[in-house]
Amino acid sequence: IDVDKSVDLTNCDREPIHLLGHTQGFGCFIALRFDWIIAYSSANTNDYFGADSDDVIASPLKNWIDPQTLHDIRSAYQASTITGRNERLFSRAIEATGVPVDISIHHNGTFIIIEFEKITDDRVPEDSFVRSMLSQFHRYSDSQELINSTAQYIQFLTGYDRVMVYQFLPDGAGEVIAEAKNENIDSFFGLRYPASDIPKQARALYLKNLLRVIHDVDSEPVPILPEAEDAEDSIDLSFSTLRAVSPIHIEYLKNMGVKASMSVSLIINGKLWGLIACHHYSPLIPSYFVRTELELFAEVFSLELSSRLMREREDESNRVRNVHNQVMASIGSEGSLLGLLEKQFDTMRALIQCDGIGAVIDEDYRTAGTALSADWVHQLTRYLNRQASSEVITVDSLEKVLKNYDTSSDKIAGVLAIPVSKSPRDYLLFFRMAQTQTVNWAGNPEKPVSFGPNGSRLIPRSSFALWQQTHDDRCEHWSDVDVRSGDSLRVTLLEVIIRHFQERSELQS
Ligand code: BLA
Structure with missing residues (x-):
């Protein structure tokens, strides 16, 4: 175009x-x-x-x-x-x-x-x-x-x-x-x-x-x-x-x-x-x-x-609480922490709209749905570690933070990352594909762009073409609600991890 x-x-x-x-x-x-x-x-x-x-x-x-x-x-x-x-x-x-x-x-x-x-x-x-x-x-x-x-x-x-x-x-x-x-x-x-x-x-x-x-x-x-x-x-x-x-x-x-x-x-x-x-x-x-x-x-x-x-937002926060309870109830001392998180992938995905989910713990990485490849996750965690934040981190365009990353070949455009331990940093990751892949945009991208009687301005319908050029490397913006859900999940997961290690050490002693 x-x-x-x-x-x-x-x-x-x-x-x-x-x-x-x-x-x-x-x-x-x-x-x-x-x-x-x-x-x-x-x-x-x-x-x-x-x-x-x-x-x-x-x-x-x-x-x-x-x-x-x-x-x-x-x-x-x-x-x-x-x-x-x-x-x-x-x-x-x-x-x-x-x-x-x-x-x-x-x-x-x-x-x-x-x-x-x-x-x-x-x-x-x-x-x-x-x-x-x-x-x-x-x-x-x-x-x-x-x-x-x-x-x-x-x-x-x-x-x-x-x-x-x-x-x-x-x-x-x-x-x-x-x-x-x-x-x-x-x-x-x-x-x-x-x-x-x-x-x-x-x-x-x-x-x-x-x-x-x-x-x-x-x-x-x-x-x-x-x-x-x-x-x-x-x-x-x-x-x-x-x-x-x-x-x-x-x-x-x-x-x-x-x-x-x-x-x-x-x-x-x-x-x-x-x-x-x-x-x-x-x-x-x-x-x-x-x-x-x-x-x-x-x-x-x-x-x-x-x-x-x-009212519906209140129902939503009840739903978050239910997920919290479900995750908490599932914790046992058996298995690895990663395995435990993996079992809850589907439950947690229901919390935040995404195309895929992943967890990286001690450099071990598991995923469900459309997720970032392990190589890129390695680079991503290095970026996330540099953010020096113990809170939820969101990225709308990975191309902006990962060198040589190409959304069109690597599919995922953005990530919401929840740090689940201090060091080395472990993360739960929610992935979104580019908006151009997931959103039903109006306007016909095949239609040639022409200029109307109002001089060099775009004729309105073709604004789509411009939009597509600027949005093919960007996921749907992570909203405040997403970040809040992510944050309450982070608190839940910290509890899970503490309990997990407590029960293990009790077993061992
Ligand atoms: C106004 N644009 C509007 C309005 C709508 C839309 C609803 C309000 C005026 C009205 O009631 O018609 C857009 N209409 C839509 C959309 C749908 C729809 C999205 O039915 C979807 C189904 N518009 C452009 C570009 C410019 C632009 C590129 O696409 C600028 C160069 C301008 N839109 C524009 C302006 C107005 C407008 C200036 C104000 C019109 C006015 O109130 O005078």
Whole structure:
């Protein structure tokens, strides 16, 4: 694969996606100064106000809006300065034209932002569905079932062709952990995507603004007038519901064949845990009311998910304790320590996700599963001994620590090592193969890399090629949970060893 090495994926992180100076065409945008005089408007005001931007700009809002709605807008604005969020008014009308609209109001730090979305004729009065979704929660036995059912329910409700729950991993990559979709499209379930597919500033934004929709990737963005000379001077659209989308991301969706998308943030403990990500293969936009409901639902869903995940983590530590007990119970004085560990290989492998396990005691080495060869283990122990640590040691890429090591021929990419004695150092070793061997990465490595209209930037789908080049010598990152499990196993094993030697010396005396 021919990848231009000069292309730097961190470019993406620098695109100011909140300063694009454009909105999507499914609504009308105005920005007001504190005196409630309109300072900016999207170029499509005629469809809403029956007047062009030239006439709307510099006029007071009260010229266009009836007193009651104006009053409600002012109250909503006051509320939004307290909540820091968009306040919403549903099923209103613009007096000047009679156009029926839903209205979103917030303050962006400089301006009062008011956004109008037309209500289409075929809109039926929508009932709140959050309550009925919440009432089902108790039926789900574990977090995975909760996630699956939620994807299904949201697909049923919104009609998107595909609804996914996308979970972020510690290194910023993400995986589709649940999917509800129409039968006639391929599944993305279980696929993993590189961190660069959703750049940093987008994630930061999604932490503040919980839902975004892309109505139609083929529709022209509407300029906000008067246009700023520099992007930096553009109006801050961070909380705008109509914000135009990064052209890079539009290209990404086009490459996927997707016409419309929506994503809702799932936030746990203040961190972006994942997204509910939806695709449609023709233009689609749920009403502002439905989106408002979905936002609320996602917040409650995140709380429920968080408490279930916490409970499941507790179950996990019980499991660790069981392994501890099992290992302890098995110790006898018979046989060598190595033989004793070997008997527990399967039990211990269940603790930490790995492709193989090994133990090296007094330079004797035994393994199960896919493991490092004895020659390399010899070199590895020399490296580990130099770490002067009595704690768990992790290596994500052996190529970085072993001279002349080649992951592609030696298979194993990384190791989690548990020192089980002081000197000479003995170790229990958990092995992982390269991510490129084990992970179901999305993107087609056979597809030639080409450059899209956005200059020398990578077209999004081919970021996979770059990822593969940088990840074929690296295993899945050893997480904090892995290290903690390893550490409690280390404590267990130290006890085992002490007991083992005690019983032996008792036998001998
Ligand atoms: C945004 N990228 C996004 C979003 C998603 C993804 C969900 C949020 C916006 C939305 O709702 O559509 C990525 N979408 C995915 C993934 C899946 C999916 C992984 O359905 C998996 C099934 N993207 C790139 C590269 C760049 C990039 C290389 O691949 C940068 C050069 C940019 N992605 C990018 C940008 C945004 C984005 C800038 C923000 C779009 C915006 O909110 O304006």
